[in-house]
Amino acid sequence: QKEVEQNSGPLSVPEGAIASLNCTYSDRGSQSFFWYRQYSGKSPELIMFIYSNGDKEDGRFTAQLNKASQYVSLLIRDSQPSDSATYLCAAYFGNEKLTFGTGTRLTIIP
Amino acid sequence: SQTIHQWPATLVQPVGSPLSLECTVEGTSNPNLYWYRQAAGRGLQLLFYSVGIGQISSEVPQNLSASRPQDRQFILSSKKLLLSDSGFYLCAWSVIWGQPQHFGDGTRLSIL
Numbered sequence: 014q015k016e017v018e019q020n021s022g023p024l025s026v027p028e029g030a031i032a033s034l035n036c037t038y039s040d041r042g043s044q045s046f047f048w049y050r051q052y053s054g055k056s057p058e059l060i061m062f063i064y065s066n067g068d069k070e071d072g073r074f075t076a077q078l079n080k081a082s083q084y085v086s087l088l089i090r091d092s093q094p095s096d097s098a099t100y101l102c103a104a105y106f107g108n109e110k111l112t113f114g115t116g117t118r119l120t121i122i123p
Numbered sequence: 124s125q126t127i128h129q130w131p132a133t134l135v136q137p138v139g140s141p142l143s144l145e146c147t148v149e150g151t152s153n154p155n156l157y158w159y160r161q162a163a164g165r166g167l168q169l170l171f172y173s174v175g176i177g178q179i180s181s182e183v184p185q186n187l188s189a190s191r192p193q194d195r196q197f198i199l200s201s202k203k204l205l206l207s208d209s210g211f212y213l214c215a216w217s218v219i220w221g222q223p224q225h226f227g228d229g230t231r232l233s234i235l
Contacts, residue, residue: 056226059223059224103224109172109220113167
């Protein structure tokens, strides 16, 4: 069974600090990784994707991929209350299907 | 730019009634299309996906079915709803395998 695993949280971070979200995956052959943000009652929204080892930055968000260790992380700098949401990690496992983790609930404390 | 439309936003149905949820994508051709279900407080469960007209792959045995009558139209159906069919139904599209999936606004289905 090919899986994506995340700590369900909740993860509480003070406003202005760095939030660090982690995800591990079971298939070493995975090539594409995604982070989605989902506000309560809303649909998931893509915020980052990464295909290569290393870091990818977009504004306050940085995705980090380590294929040897099979983990992908998301850093949110200067956390804001509006970042409070559930963050879903996802990966393709060699077919058309995207496998999602169960999500980490992040709360930014003002 | 590409957009995805999903309706209705909210639906309340009695047990045993039929269901039809529709999803359409604009601004792209031959997208991969997906139906997911998310139970309250749970992760996303892939129900069906389609890589082309008339091509449907089912992930979970259930009383739901899907159809793709046109290139950018994806329909989720049931002949008789069960209480366990309650949830948040999401349609998504991607350009091709390996690329990001983009979600519609979802349909919240409650079965009474």
